Amino acid sequence: xxxxxxxxxxxxxxxxxxxxxxxxxxxxxxxxxxxxxxxxxxxxxxxxxxxxxxxxxxxxxxxxxxxxxxxxxxxxxxxxxxxxxxxxxxxxxxxxxxxxxxxxxxxxxxxxxxxxxxxxxxxxxxxxxxxxxxxxxxxxxxxxxxxxxxxxxxxxxxxxxxxxxxxxxxxxxxxxxxxxxxxxxxxxxxxxxxxxxxxxxxxxxxxxxxxxxxxxxxxxxxxxxxxxxxxxxxxxxxxxxxxxxxxxxxxxx
Amino acid sequence: xxxxxxxxxxxxxxxxxxxxxxxxxxxxxxxxxxxxxxxxxxxxxxxxxxxxxxxxxxxxxxxxxxxxxxxxxxxxxxxxxxxxxxxxxxxxxxxxxxxxxxxxxxxxxxxxxxxxxxxxxxxxxxxxxxxxxxxxxxxxxxxxxxxxxxxxxxxxxxxxxxxxxxxxxxxxxxxxxxxxxxxxxxxxxxxxxxxxxxxxxxxxxxxxxxxxxxxxxxxxxxxxxxxxxxxxxxxxxxxxxxxxxxxxxxxxxxxxxxxxxxxxxxxxxxxxxxxxxxxxxxxxxxxxxxxxxxxxxxxxxxxx
Numbered sequence: 001x002x003x004x005x006x007x008x009x010x011x012x013x014x015x016x017x018x019x020x021x022x023x024x025x026x027x028x029x030x031x032x033x034x035x036x037x038x039x040x041x042x043x044x045x046x047x048x049x050x051x052x053x054x055x056x057x058x059x060x061x062x063x064x065x066x067x068x069x070x071x072x073x074x075x076x077x078x079x080x081x082x083x084x085x086x087x088x089x090x091x092x093x094x095x096x097x098x099x100x101x102x103x104x105x106x107x108x109x110x111x112x113x114x115x116x117x118x119x120x121x122x123x124x125x126x127x128x129x130x131x132x133x134x135x136x137x138x139x140x141x142x143x144x145x146x147x148x149x150x151x152x153x154x155x156x157x158x159x160x161x162x163x164x165x166x167x168x169x170x171x172x173x174x175x176x177x178x179x180x181x182x183x184x185x186x187x188x189x190x191x192x193x194x195x196x197x198x199x200x201x202x203x204x205x206x207x208x209x210x211x212x213x214x215x216x217x218x219x220x221x222x223x224x225x226x227x228x229x230x231x232x233x234x235x236x237x238x239x240x241x242x243x244x245x246x247x248x249x250x251x252x253x
Numbered sequence: 254x255x256x257x258x259x260x261x262x263x264x265x266x267x268x269x270x271x272x273x274x275x276x277x278x279x280x281x282x283x284x285x286x287x288x289x290x291x292x293x294x295x296x297x298x299x300x301x302x303x304x305x306x307x308x309x310x311x312x313x314x315x316x317x318x319x320x321x322x323x324x325x326x327x328x329x330x331x332x333x334x335x336x337x338x339x340x341x342x343x344x345x346x347x348x349x350x351x352x353x354x355x356x357x358x359x360x361x362x363x364x365x366x367x368x369x370x371x372x373x374x375x376x377x378x379x380x381x382x383x384x385x386x387x388x389x390x391x392x393x394x395x396x397x398x399x400x401x402x403x404x405x406x407x408x409x410x411x412x413x414x415x416x417x418x419x420x421x422x423x424x425x426x427x428x429x430x431x432x433x434x435x436x437x438x439x440x441x442x443x444x445x446x447x448x449x450x451x452x453x454x455x456x457x458x459x460x461x462x463x464x465x466x467x468x469x470x471x472x473x474x475x476x477x478x479x480x481x482x483x484x485x486x487x488x489x490x491x492x493x494x495x496x497x498x499x500x501x502x503x504x505x506x507x508x509x510x511x512x513x514x515x516x517x518x519x520x521x522x523x524x525x526x527x528x529x530x531x532x533x534x535x536x537x538x539x540x541x542x543x544x545x546x547x548x549x550x551x552x553x554x555x556x557x
Contacts, residue, residue: 015349
């Protein structure tokens with residue numbers, strides 16, 4: 001793999017979202033604040049997810065992680081589909097970059113965007129609720145792995161989609177429901193047994209739960225189980241993305 | 254290891270379809286030597302862009318093998334692509350970046366660092382210096398085309414492929430472009446050009462291949478193609494119907510008639526036939542056949 005080439009593509013992908021940061025960073029931060037203000041205000045005195053943790057405090061890590069995941073997905077998927085549709089992907093296709101270089105650059109930039117937006121959400125929302133950092137290594141591990149997994153999934157979706165509406169369908173019918181049903185807004189222990197079981201099939205649940213563990217030191221399931229599920233999901237999706245890139249799926253006729 | 258700059262060895266490309274397979278390329282074989290200025294001509298849909306796509310790795314041949322500077326475009330794709338600079342036919346650009354950023358990024362993809370001196374030289378040669386910091390979206394079509402050329406050259410590839418680079422561009426850009434490309438060719442770069450402007454191909458290309466329906470139908474030195482096929486051409490303008498002695502071999506474009514004659518005697522016979530038929534002739538010229546005449550003759554022969 002050409003490190004210099006991969007580095008250039010990575011920097012280009014970071015620069016691409018940074019040049020429109022108002023849309024790619026500020027807008028998702030504002031959305032997260034809206035969620036916090038509305039849900040926090042309505043449910044603060046009605047829901048207690050973990051003992052001794054107020055609802056707004058409980059909500060903040062969930063919103064941060066949701067922002068990390070959604071923006072990591074958006075970065076790789078939207079960049080690829082835009083380049084495919086406008087035709088400028090040809091500049092990359094005629095380059096000597098390997099499928100590994102593509103993967104590292106696109107997923108790396110997705111992780112950066114996810115972490116920048118997540119950091120922005122945390123900086124703003126932390127004023128609304130007290131947060132602890134009980135086990136911070138889990139915060140770093142789940143934020144990075146979750147963003148990597150969603151960046152890889154964005155790569156797969158961006159390669160598969162041929163039109164913007166196909167990508168929107170992927171985002172609206174797969175990513176959004178899986179994030180909303182992952183326990184961002186509630187603890188899965190508050191759900192009926194059937195829905196609890198269903199939540200355990202959703203890898204996003206483990207990302208949120210493990211990430212939240214880093215703040216409060218408590219979680220719905222063991223953080224090691226979450227790490228195994230999230231790590232396994234990342235390896236699986238990354239493997240699919242790499243194979244699609246290697247075969248030139250929908251890139252080379 | 255092949256010593257050719259470009260080598261197409263029995264390349265076929267078949268696209269499967271609901272109504273049956275479509276053969277875009279049919280056992281295409283030819284080589285281009287280092288330093289050649291080579292023309293690839295053919296009507297729309299002949300397979301020129303598909304052949305270039307195979308070379309660039311944008312498309313994979315169904316069978317056969319292609320190399321660039323001896324590097325297989327599949328097995329040794331990184332080395333092949335480093336040796337190749339492609340100017341694509343479509344006017345594509347990345348709207349997020351300025352001209353200079355675009356060129357730096359393209360250099361970086363090829364692992365070329367600290368390339369600003371060469372980037373400045375290309376910008377100057379292509380008349381883009383004052384647009385270096387302009388966003389790509391702000392450029393006119395002609396300027397975007399210049400940037401495409403600059404992107405193809407930014408990593409100093411020894412082999413340059415220009416796929417209809419002058420389609421729809423003004424005279425100034427054509428002259429600027431050909432001056433620069435001719436300089437690169439003099440310095441040893443190999444150039445493969447596809448164009449519909451046959452006067453450009455005749456003026457620039459030492460050798461020419463003609464494609465039709467995915468097959469090579471002519472391949473020779475430009476001078477040999479002109480000498481071998483050609484003949485004398487009788488050119489004039491008229492509004493009158495042509496007598497059969499002239500009409501049988503003539504190509505009529507509006508009022509302009511171009512009739513092929515085998516020799517001087519044939520010219521005399523044609524002129525006599527025109528006089529006898531009372532055809533009023535304007536701007537009569539007798540000259541050598543050009544590449545367009547040769548091209549049309551070859552394409553008609555293949556169709557027959």
